[in-house]
Amino acid sequence: LAKTTxxxxxxxxxxxxxxxxxxHNNIATNDYITWYQQFxxxxxxxxxxxxxxxxxxxxxxxxxxxxxxSSTLSLPRVSLSDTAVYYCLVGDGGxxxxxxxxxxxxxxxxLA
Amino acid sequence: DAGITQSPRYKIxxxxxxVTLMCHxxxxxxxxxxxxxxxxxxxxxxYYSAAADITDKGEVPDGYVVSRSKTENFPLTLESATRSxxxxxxxxxxxxxxxxxxxGSGTQLSVL
Numbered sequence: 025l026a027k028t029t030x031x032x033x034x035x036x037x038x039x040x041x042x043x044x045x046x047x048h049n050n051i052a053t054n055d056y057i058t059w060y061q062q063f064x065x066x067x068x069x070x071x072x073x074x075x076x077x078x079x080x081x082x083x084x085x086x087x088x089x090x091x092x093x094s095s096t097l098s099l100p101r102v103s104l105s106d107t108a109v110y111y112c113l114v115g116d117g118g119x120x121x122x123x124x125x126x127x128x129x130x131x132x133x134x135l136a
Numbered sequence: 137d138a139g140i141t142q143s144p145r146y147k148i149x150x151x152x153x154x155v156t157l158m159c160h161x162x163x164x165x166x167x168x169x170x171x172x173x174x175x176x177x178x179x180x181x182x183y184y185s186a187a188a189d190i191t192d193k194g195e196v197p198d199g200y201v202v203s204r205s206k207t208e209n210f211p212l213t214l215e216s217a218t219r220s221x222x223x224x225x226x227x228x229x230x231x232x233x234x235x236x237x238x239x240g241s242g243t244q245l246s247v248l
Contacts (some may be wrong), residue, residue, distance in 0.1 A: 124237065
């Protein structure tokens, strides 16, 4: 199974760009990389997904190097409301089982 | 998302009692999942299902039973609740292999 490693926590100030990196050394060929955001007392919510290179949507960008062994979620100009836990999820390791295992996540705190 | 609902939202029970947590999705997604999240920690996969009548164990299946007689429902049963099963339980679903999971709002279970 593709296991992910992320920093446990990060602090940032409002208006700054935040980059959260996830390591996934044993990612399988068919695995996508998906990031989720979770607020307290809520279920995780999809943010962005990519397979390789760069993906951008209205809330974030995702950078994936050529070897795909890591990925970086970039949040431009964060606000207090971006305080949350961010998880990266990497496929099922090519097993075809849909056994999706989450890592510990990164707790982002945005300060005024 | 309104398409996946969990009930009850809160549940208090006693050790040794049987408890069933309900999960219902309206998208006819093939894949459904149960995760537990202990206070201050990440998500751990309990069971998952690839289709009606097909279920499989996740990371922490002991003490839990699932069934999937209909595509839209995926109930989770604690046959004899223990205090260590006090947690927030999240149900999720997805249609295909791109790991874009849709989560319910969660059930907060307390076992006294």
